[in-house]
Amino acid sequence: MSYQRVKFYQTGTFTVGNRLLDEADRTVQARMDRTNSLNSGHRACQGCGEALGARYALDAVMRATRNQLVAVNATGCLEVFSSPYPESAWQIPWLHSLFGNAPAVASGVAAALRAKGKTDIRVVAQGGDGATVDIGFGCLSGMFERNDDVLYICYDNEAYMNTGVQRSGSTPARAWTNTTQAVGTEPGNILGVGKNLPRIAMAHGIPYVATASVADLHDLEAKVTKSMSIRGARYIHIHVPCPLGWKSDPAQTIKVARLAVESGLFPLIEAEWGVVTDRTCIRQQIPVEQYLALQGRFKHLFNPRDEPSLASIQAMADGNIHLYNLVPTKPAMES
Amino acid sequence: MEHKPFAITLDPASSLANHTGNWRTMRPIYVDHLPPCNQACSAGENIQGWLYEAEEGKYERAWRKIMEDNPFPAIHGRVCYHPCETACNRGQLDEAVSIHAVERFLGDYAIEQGWQIEAGEATGKRVLIIGAGPSGLSAAYHLSRMGHAVTIYEAGPKPGGMMRFGIPQYRLPRNIVDAEISRITAMGVSIHVDRKVDNLEIAIIEGKFDAVFLAIGAHLSKRIDIPGRDTGRIIDALGFLKKMEEKEVPKIGRRVVVYGGGDTAIDAARTAKRLGAEETLLIYRRDREHMPAHDFEVEEALEEGVLTRWLNMIRQIDENRITVEEMILDDKGYPQPTGRIKTLEADTIILAMGQKVDTRFLKDVPGLDISQDGVIQVDDTMMTGRLGVFAGGDMVPAERTVTVATGHGKKAARHIDAYLNGFHYGKPPSKSVAKFDRLNTWYYTDADKSQQPYLDLARRRASFEEVVGGLDAATALLEARRCLSCGNCFECDTCYGICPDNAIIKLGSGKRYEINLDYCKGCGMCAEECPAGAIDMIKEMR
Numbered sequence: 001m002s003y004q005r006v007k008f009y010q011t012g013t014f015t016v017g018n019r020l021l022d023e024a025d026r027t028v029q030a031r032m033d034r035t036n037s038l039n040s041g042h043r044a045c046q047g048c049g050e051a052l053g054a055r056y057a058l059d060a061v062m063r064a065t066r067n068q069l070v071a072v073n074a075t076g077c078l079e080v081f082s083s084p085y086p087e088s089a090w091q092i093p094w095l096h097s098l099f100g101n102a103p104a105v106a107s108g109v110a111a112a113l114r115a116k117g118k119t120d121i122r123v124v125a126q127g128g129d130g131a132t133v134d135i136g137f138g139c140l141s142g143m144f145e146r147n148d149d150v151l152y153i154c155y156d157n158e159a160y161m162n163t164g165v166q167r168s169g170s171t172p173a174r175a176w177t178n179t180t181q182a183v184g185t186e187p188g189n190i191l192g193v194g195k196n197l198p199r200i201a202m203a204h205g206i207p208y209v210a211t212a213s214v215a216d217l218h219d220l221e222a223k224v225t226k227s228m229s230i231r232g233a234r235y236i237h238i239h240v241p242c243p244l245g246w247k248s249d250p251a252q253t254i255k256v257a258r259l260a261v262e263s264g265l266f267p268l269i270e271a272e273w274g275v276v277t278d279r280t281c282i283r284q285q286i287p288v289e290q291y292l293a294l295q296g297r298f299k300h301l302f303n304p305r306d307e308p309s310l311a312s313i314q315a316m317a318d319g320n321i322h323l324y325n326l327v328p329t330k331p332a333m334e335s
Numbered sequence: 336m337e338h339k340p341f342a343i344t345l346d347p348a349s350s351l352a353n354h355t356g357n358w359r360t361m362r363p364i365y366v367d368h369l370p371p372c373n374q375a376c377s378a379g380e381n382i383q384g385w386l387y388e389a390e391e392g393k394y395e396r397a398w399r400k401i402m403e404d405n406p407f408p409a410i411h412g413r414v415c416y417h418p419c420e421t422a423c424n425r426g427q428l429d430e431a432v433s434i435h436a437v438e439r440f441l442g443d444y445a446i447e448q449g450w451q452i453e454a455g456e457a458t459g460k461r462v463l464i465i466g467a468g469p470s471g472l473s474a475a476y477h478l479s480r481m482g483h484a485v486t487i488y489e490a491g492p493k494p495g496g497m498m499r500f501g502i503p504q505y506r507l508p509r510n511i512v513d514a515e516i517s518r519i520t521a522m523g524v525s526i527h528v529d530r531k532v533d534n535l536e537i538a539i540i541e542g543k544f545d546a547v548f549l550a551i552g553a554h555l556s557k558r559i560d561i562p563g564r565d566t567g568r569i570i571d572a573l574g575f576l577k578k579m580e581e582k583e584v585p586k587i588g589r590r591v592v593v594y595g596g597g598d599t600a601i602d603a604a605r606t607a608k609r610l611g612a613e614e615t616l617l618i619y620r621r622d623r624e625h626m627p628a629h630d631f632e633v634e635e636a637l638e639e640g641v642l643t644r645w646l647n648m649i650r651q652i653d654e655n656r657i658t659v660e661e662m663i664l665d666d667k668g669y670p671q672p673t674g675r676i677k678t679l680e681a682d683t684i685i686l687a688m689g690q691k692v693d694t695r696f697l698k699d700v701p702g703l704d705i706s707q708d709g710v711i712q713v714d715d716t717m718m719t720g721r722l723g724v725f726a727g728g729d730m731v732p733a734e735r736t737v738t739v740a741t742g743h744g745k746k747a748a749r750h751i752d753a754y755l756n757g758f759h760y761g762k763p764p765s766k767s768v769a770k771f772d773r774l775n776t777w778y779y780t781d782a783d784k785s786q787q788p789y790l791d792l793a794r795r796r797a798s799f800e801e802v803v804g805g806l807d808a809a810t811a812l813l814e815a816r817r818c819l820s821c822g823n824c825f826e827c828d829t830c831y832g833i834c835p836d837n838a839i840i841k842l843g844s845g846k847r848y849e850i851n852l853d854y855c856k857g858c859g860m861c862a863e864e865c866p867a868g869a870i871d872m873i874k875e876m877r
Contacts, residue, residue, distance in 0.1 A: 017831075027828075044835060082350070086347055258777065
C-alpha cells in the first residue's frame with residue numbers, strides 16, 4: 001500500500017478514527033467537518049455500500065482539492081437515489097447526462113475548465129459497474145486513451161441493481177441475478193465470463209489505477225487522495241456490496257466487503273503507468289466460502305454443495321493471491 | 336414560476352426534506368454494558384472506566400476513579416490475585432490486559448505526586464471500626480468520604496492487618512502500606528493501635544458510637560493433632576510472618592519444613608528461604624494441582640529453590656526429625672494413606688493449616704450468629720444479628736483475600752451510611768455483561784502484554800527486596816491502551832464513519848455520538864461494526 005499504517009495498540013489502525021490519535025492519522029470520515037458530499041435523505045436502500053463508497057471517495061476528493069470539484073454522474077442507482085426531482089442529496093457541483101456518456105461529459109468539463117484557465121478545479125466522473133464496464137465503456141476507453149484530466153470512479157456492485165438486478169460484465173461467476181437464474185446444470189452466472197476493468201484500465205497505460213473497498217477506509221482514502229495529486233486519466237474501482245442484489249443482511253455490508261478482500265476475491269492494488277506498484281496484503285485469510293455464504297445470491301452453491309463451482313471460485317481467489325502476492329510468506333510486510 | 340427554465344416547475348430542493356427515518360423497523364441505541372473485568376472485581380472497581388482515563392495519559396483522573404471504590408491501588412496492584420484479568424476478554428484475543436500492573440503504576444504515581452482524597456462534609460455521626468486491616472481501613476475511608484467521624488481500635492502495634500503482618504515484604508514493601516494508610520489518617524480517621532477491645536457493648540457506650548464495623552480478620556492459627564507436637568521448634572505460619580515485622584528476626588535453623596498448601600504456606604516457605612535456611616521443604620497432603628495456593632506463587636517459590644513433597648502427611652514430630660506418610664488421591668481428590676512411611680530431618684516446623692477468627696470479645700453481644708471457627712454471619716447489608724453492628728473481611732463467610740476484604744469495607748460503608756441516615760441502600764440495577772461475542776475484534780490490533788521486570792534469582796533468595804517491579808510510564812500507557820473497552824463506547828468514530836446515511840452525529844471529544852432518527856434507516860451497520868459492542872438494535876415502537 002502507498003502509505004504507512006499507524007500501528008495502534010487498541011484501535012485506530014482499522015477503525016475510522018480514534019480519540020487518542022493525531023488528527024492527521026485519522027480518516028477524513030472521522031472529521032466533524034467532512035463534506036458529506038452525499039447528504040442524508042437520499043433514497044438508497046438500508047445498508048447501501050454504494051452510497052457509503054461515494055461519500056467516502058468524494059469527501060476525500062473534496063479535502064484533497066480544497067473543495068474545488070465538479071462531479072459527473074452516469075445513470076444508475078447512485079444517480080437515481082440521490083436526485084429524485086426536485087430534491088438533490090449532493091452537496092457538491094454535480095451533473096448527470098446519460099447512462100453511457102459520463103466519461104465523455106467529464107472530459108468535456110475538464111476541457112472547458114482548461115479553456116477557462118480554471119485548472120485548480122478538478123473533475124471526477126462516477127458510475128456503477130453497468131455504466132462503466134458495459135454501457136459507457138467506449139467513452140471511458142476514449143477518456144483513458146486521450147489521458148484526459150479526469151478521475152473516474154466505478155462503484156462496483158456487480159450487477160444492474162437499479163433496474164432490478166440484471167447481470168453486468170462485472171457479475172461474478174455463479175452469482176444469481178434476474179437474468180442468471182439459479183437453475184439448470186450451471187446455476188447463476190456462468191464461469192469464465194466478465195471483464196476485469198482495473199486490468200483493462202492498466203492496459204491503457206494511464207498514470208494511476210487502483211482498487212479499493214468500503215471495508216478498508218484508510219486504504220480507500222489514501223488511494224483517492226493520491227490520485228488527486230496526479231494529472232491525467234485516473235481510474236479507481238471500489239467494491240460496494242448491495243444488500244438488495246446480493247441478498248445479504250444490510251447490517252453486514254462492511255463485513256461482506258471485508259470478507260471479499262480477506263478471501264482474495266477482491267484484491268486491493270495500485271498501478272502506475274500500467275504497472276502494478278503495490279497491493280494491500282490480506283490480514284486474516286479466509287476461504288471464499290465464508291464470503292459467499294453471507295450472500296443469498298450464492299445460496300444455490302450450498303444446498304446441496306456445489307463442490308466444482310466452489311473450487312473454481314476458490315481458484316480465482318488463489319489466483320489473485322498468487323498474482324499480487326497478497327499473502328506474503330516473508331514476515332517483513334506490514335500487517 | 337415565470338422565471339424558471341423550460342419544463343421546470345419546482346425550485347431546487349435538498350434531500351433533507353425526505354425523512355428516511357420512517358423506513359426504520361429497528362433502532363440503534365448507544366449502551367454501556369458491564370465489562371467482565373468490572374464484574375469480576377471483588378473491590379467493585381470500574382476498571383474499564385479508569386483504564387479509559389489512563390489511555391489518554393490522564394493519570395490523576397484514572398487514579399481518582401479507582402479511589403471511588405478502592406483506597407489501596409498501589410497495594411492491590413501488587414497483591415490482588417486479579418480475577419479481572421482472568422475475566423478479561425482480551426485473553427481470548429491474545430493476552431489479558433495487565434490490569435494490576437497499570438493499577439500499580441497509578442498507585443505508585445499517586446504516592447509520588449502526593450495526591451490526597453478529602454473527607455466529606457461532617458454529619459456528626461460516629462462510627463467505631465474494630466480492626467485496621469484492609470476491610471476496616473476501607474470502610475473507614477469510605478465512611479470518612481461520606482462525612483462520618485471514624486475511630487479505629489486496632490489490637491496490633493501498627494495498622495495494616497494482613498497487609499503488614501501476613502503478606503511478606505518482598506511482595507508488598509511496607510513503605511507502600513504506610514503511604515496508602517497515611518492518606519486515610521490524613522482524612523481525619525483516628526487509629527488507636529495496641530487497643531484491644533475486650534467488651535464490645537462497653538466500648539460502644541463509652542465512645543458514644545452510632546454504628547460499629549467489625550473487621551478483626553482471622554488471626555488464630557488452626558491447630559492439628561500431631562503426636563509430639565508440643566516442642567519449641569513448631570511455630571505457626573502467621574506468628575512466624577508476624578515476627579518478621581519485629582526487630583529480631585526469628586531463628587529457624589538450617590532445615591525448615593512448612594506444612595500446608597495455601598498462600599500462607601508459600602509465603603512462609605519463601606520467607607524461610609530468605610532468612611537463610613539451607614533447605615526449605617514444603618509438605619502438602621495433596622498434589623500441586625489441588626493446592627489452594629495461587630499457581631504463580633508456587634512457581635516463584637520453586638524458582639527460588641523451595642523444595643516440595645506433595646502427597647505427604649506429617650504423622651509424628653520428634654526432636655530433630657519428622658515422620659511422614661505418603662498419600663494417594665482417591666476419585667474425589669481426597670488424600671488416602673498408603674502406609675509408606677519416611678523420616679525426614681527438620682530443625683523448625685512451620686504449620687500453615689489455615690486461620691480462624693478470635694471472637695472472644697463478642698461473647699456478651701446479643702444476637703450474633705457465630706459459627707464454630709469464629710466466622711460471623713451477616714445479612715446482605717453486612718449487618719450482624721445485633722442492630723447497628725456490621726462485620727466484614729476474613730471474619731465473615733467469603734474468600735479471604737485483601738481484595739474481598741477491601742470490597743467488604745466499601746459495601747459495609749454504604750450500608751452503614753444508609754443505616755445512619757435511616758434508609759436502605761439499594762444496589763443500582765446490574766447491567767448485562769459485555770461478553771467476548773459482543774466485540775468486533777477485527778478492529779483491534781494484535782499487541783502482546785507488557786511484562787513486569789523481575790528481581791534476579793540470587794537477590795530473591797537472599798533479600799526481602801520486592802520481587803516484581805513496576806511498569807514505567809510509557810509501558811503503562813501502552814498497556815492501558817490494550818483495553819478493548821468491552822461494551823462501552825471509546826470514541827473510535829467507526830459508527831460515525833460507516834453510516835451510509837450520515838445519520839450519526841459526532842458530538843466532539845468526550846461527548847460521544849447521537850443517532851439522527853430523522854434519517855437513520857435502521858440498517859444496523861453501526862451495531863454490527865462497533866468494535867466494543869456498545870450499540871444495540873432494538874425494535875422500533877410505533
